[in-house]
Amino acid sequence: MEMVTLTIDDKAVEVPKGTTIYKAAKKAGIEIPVLCYMDLGDLNIEHKPGGCRICVVEVEGRRNLAPSCSTEVYEGMQVHTHTIRVLNARQTIMELLLSDHPKDCLICPKSGNCDLQNMAIKMGVREIHNQDIAEVSTYRTDFSPAIIRDMNKCIMCRRCETMCNEFQTVGALSAINRGFMSVVAPAFEMDLEDSVCTYCGQCVAVCPTGALTEVDHTHRLIRDLSNPSKTVIVQTAPAVRAALGEAFGLPPGTLVTGKMAAALRRLGFKYVFDTDFSADLTIMEEGAELLDRLTRHLKGDKTVRLPILTSCCPSWVNFFEAQFPDMLDIPSTARSPQQMFGAIAKTYFADKIKVKRDHLVVVSIMPCLAKKYECTRDEFKVDGNPDVDYSISTRELAHLIKQANIDFHTLPDEEFDLPLGESTGAGVIFGATGGVIEAAIRTAYELYTNKKLPRIDFQELRGMDGIREAVIDFDGLPLNIGIAHGLGNARKLLEDIRSGKNSYHAIEIMACPGGCIGGGGQPLHHGNFSILKKRMEAIYREDAAKSIRKSHENPYIIKLYEEFLGKPMSEKSHKLLHTHYVDKSKKIIYI
Amino acid sequence: MNKLRNLAELSNLKERVRSKTRFTDKIKDSGQPVQIRVAMATCSIASGSRETMNYIVDELDKRNVDATVTQTGCMGYCYAEPTIEVTLPDQEPVLFGYVDVKKADEIIEKYIKSGILVDGIIPVNYKRIDE
Amino acid sequence: MSRIKVELKKKDVDTIKEICRSFNNNPDELINVLHTTQHAFGYLPAEIQEVVARELRIAVAKVYGVVTFYSFFSMVPKGRNPISVCTGTACYVRGAENVLSEFRKELNIDVGETTPDGRFSISCLRCIGACGLAPVVMVGEKTYGRVSPEMVRDIIREYEDQ
């Protein structure tokens, strides 16, 4: 590799040719402030539009200041990162940004966790000149079931646009208008709800200000918990326990399952359950469906379509409903674990504890924003009463714990309640990319071959590559498995299926990078894959530590079928645990 | 087939056109009819050069004057649009500005028919590179 | 950008499809496609953009992003007699601003708007290159040069029954 030597603030640095000043400075231990810049390292997305101009530096011999995030170094370059000229420019730019930004930090959901706020503190802006004559760009606030867009707070960093278009290829957002009124919005400034948005929440996860935030249900939760006539129960998704600790300063990858259960109990939930339980249930149904389709396919039934696609990711469901309406018949009809949990909780469990459906409040803690939308879908309501009342994100839970002054660190490890709190290792690994399909194989193999699995860990299904494939030997039958995480990767797989280019039997798709561990509701990872990898390791650690690691061996699942459901894909199962998909693509309607 | 396959064909075409049309201020041998060029750029048209050109074509025909009328681009005198250039045989080209229909009539009657200059001449104030 | 709701007819959809096809459904040609489509329909309502996006296989948000970026594209129909006042520098220093405000006053609409009867709309454009005639106003294809505020009423009157 060709190397170049330059000096930054009189320090000599040697970096490969093509390196930017920002990265070279970083190597030299000099931190240059950046705002719009975003390096999602392992996702191979380096977002450097050079738009905010906060990162400008002085380069000797250059007429104007250079944006360090997007200026490449050259041999002998002399850079000064903090001259008075630079400081004045940064401060002036910061003042400009603030002159077109609401100053309601006290009640802003991002307050305390806002890049713009931090930068304002760093720049020491104390006054905004001529604010009285300054026009402010204002836009209508857009409330969707999962995401709130308050574009008055947009600083045009365009990170959301990159996530939505380049990474997820959803195409819900684009920069619109020009000049002072330019902003990022869906087509025709329609509500997100009417757009192709899947609520994956990746835009929210990268937004540096309060422009994109999740719908906050913590107030509603506090009201419900304080209502004596209601029985409030909670389920927690597998990925939450692997990331929640980060919000309390614990290193990434710290498992906090026990502390989380304890915290939830202290918050006042009557029963603290685990979505892992319903993940096991999902495997029972989805696995049965896979085997059914597979067997019929092998027998030559032409009406069966393969591959079967997993359906536990609600963002992914939204994606194919809007963009691949011709393929609605290939995803599994199994509901997601969140919804299976709700359906069982409000029937089987409600009966057990003799609480009426509408007095039982089912709350989910999810690493995800799309889950907020998923539980509002009409298919998951009985007489208008939703199976899951609402979902709060990992970030919201962390906030709530802090608000309740619960000292997270000193909490004892506690167990989940029974029966909906018992789970297997297969349920846990739902939280990481490849986990659902691995869990499905652990069960499907044994049911299909009637033999015991020779090994439980399928390393070939794990990892961080965007698209992975593996062949699993089902006792002589080679089963072709595809895995994708990130909707951009999912699109590639789907297009290959559509054009008949691949011959997978089963595919797992997760909308977020790394699967649910990288979900839009998780503590921010800022694209740092090492954090995601740590969370993933934690998930597999928990799996390995479980005494039972196959869903069909979960005693409470077995009991649930015996007492209530009958068998997988029974009539009752169909009614409670399966769903159908709708074509949400925009139809060209003419008269 | 109009294709020019080599330099010789290009040069032949050049000579053929030049024998019919004058492109310089230099006075050439007689034998060419009166030549009129009407500036027809956006600003000329906006000032009415299309009307002027149509009028000239019709009137020359009516008045039996043998002349060629062609359109051309901007002559540069935006302030004096519409502008036309008239080249009489054996004469230097003369440029007229503000040529509305009335002026055109005067130019045809006096200058084109009898060689009498009329008001509104625009002195050419640039050098051409082929002179 | 303000917009109005329209219903497309099958033949309109076919027209748009035909236009896209004439550019090989190539997304690079989006701007040319939008030009041609606007020429055919007079404006680019949301419904048309949806069809274009689908035909070129690009996100409709992107199409909208492009439509709102370029001042040439309009999502509202122009008046039958679109009035464009040149506000290029030459016209500005020769009083285009006064001419413009006279039109606004006379027609009681602002720049970018259309009169309720659909007869006139006003827009500004930056230099049509007829600086010698400044200030310049265009009504449809017709150009008026050296326009003064006093001429405005007469210009409007020319189109009153159209």
Place this chain on the structure above:
Amino acid sequence: MADFKIHLLVCGGTKCRSSLSTILTEQLRTEIKNQGLDDYAQVVTTGCFGFCEKGPVIKIIPDHTIYTKVKPDDAEEIVTEHIVKVRKVNRLLYKDPKTDKIITDARGMEIYKKQIRIALRNCGMIDPESIEEYVARDGYAALGKALTSMTPEETIQVIKLSGLRGRGGAGFLTGLKWELTRQTHGDEKYVVCNADEGDPGAFMDRSILEGDPHSVIEAMAINGYCTGASQGLVYIRAEYPLAIERLKKAIQQAREYGMLGEDIFSTGFNFDISIRYGAGAFVCGEETALIHSMEGGRGEPTMKPPFPSVKGYLGKPTNVNNVETLANVPVIINKGHEWFSSIGTERSKGTKVFALAGKVNNVGLIEVPMGITLREVIFEIGGGIKNDKKFKGIQIGGPSGGCLTEKHLDVPIDYDSLVDAGAMMGSGGMIIMDEDDCMVDVAKYFLDFTVDESCGKCTPCRIGNKRLHELLVNITKGNGTEEDIERLINLASVIKDTSLCMLGQSAPNPVLSTLENFREEYHTHIHDKKCPAGVCKDLMKYEIVPENCVGCTACARACPVGAITGERKEIHIIDQSLCIKCGACMDRCKFNAVIIN
């Protein structure tokens, strides 16, 4: 019918008329009549000779004598001496200031010909819709010469040696730019003609495309040959329907005549051109924005490097040239680089086309050799200031340029001198302003333009220019303070220092240059709350002079907002809080009772 042997052409340009050329014409006519020469000599008035400082000017045909500074009283002598006695009036002949030689025959003297037409060589000369007329004027000879007898490298070398610099604004050496693209490896390359002329008040490129489209096509083919591209794209403003139509026709003809297409001049060279339309975005004049626009996206600029010559259209090496730059190319190939570089100055070779507009008599399209002074352009070619007003400033380079003043009149027009003076060559807009123009208002006008045209990508341009504009509006409303000037300067310099593209970087230039050259006008607005030019409406007050008011009620009836009250036959009063300063009352008053204060 009279058969005039002698024509006396009297300059009727505005400047000469103001120095009594109209009376001179009358005197000449009377004298001719008096001497019985009615059928022999005729007086004809002409447009401006572009020789205004020596006006009034008379040219006599057929002997091409030019008399300068002719007074009405000289009429008799001219008729008696020149026409009757066929003797030249020596004292009125032009004396060359350099050689002190008296010029007797103006033919070839061309002293008043300040312009040289290279890029415009065919404009107004040939029928733009006839490829044959273009060929007759040496068209496609340069392409033929390059293809048949020169290598691409040799051709680039000629362009390099000619010293031709990009005419679109920044003035990068054209040959060097071509070479960069040639040297970049790529399976496919593109050449692009930037015809997105966006400066308000500039129409050079439009005129060339309307008047001589083939010169651009020929140059693009040469450009393609030199860089290794077989595809050319013209990015043209949709606001130029005539130029588009003629360009399309020309491309069609060029294909018919084999000047585009396959195996051009039987050399195996293939090249064709397609058209992409702009859609009304000034920023698309910037190469990277232009390329994004051609790719069907929003015309937002991106960081350079990578330069288009490395990574351009569709990610391929792309060479972007401006229309006027290209129009020079065939001539340079035909006549050689020495010829071209003999015109102009040391570092700025050749000519530059300008659109001369604003408060100048001879508004028009001019092409002048580099190095000519602003004075020559304004007062000679331009014929001076309209209506004999006082010259105040000249805005060069459009919204990116600067406003120069009286003291810059002798600045030579070349890339470097203009930058030193605080303006820039830009694409060639030249707007002349007189005493009636308010320079704060002019700065505000240009800021309004850049705010409108900013793409919105980077903070300093998106918000900064908006804030600059607001400060200027505030000053023109009479609410400015001395600190606002400091604020303007700081903001302007940060915007220049930090904006992403040239649009933002140069947007504050009109503010900075007017602050530099017309600071006192800002002060008058801020401290005296007055606009000396009478442009800023908020600083104007319409008032009724009681002595002149007869109480006719005409003003009150004309007022659209009912701000004027008064009984019939009584003095009327304007309520300043209601007045919108439309001036209707003043227009209507027949008694000069309404005045501006």
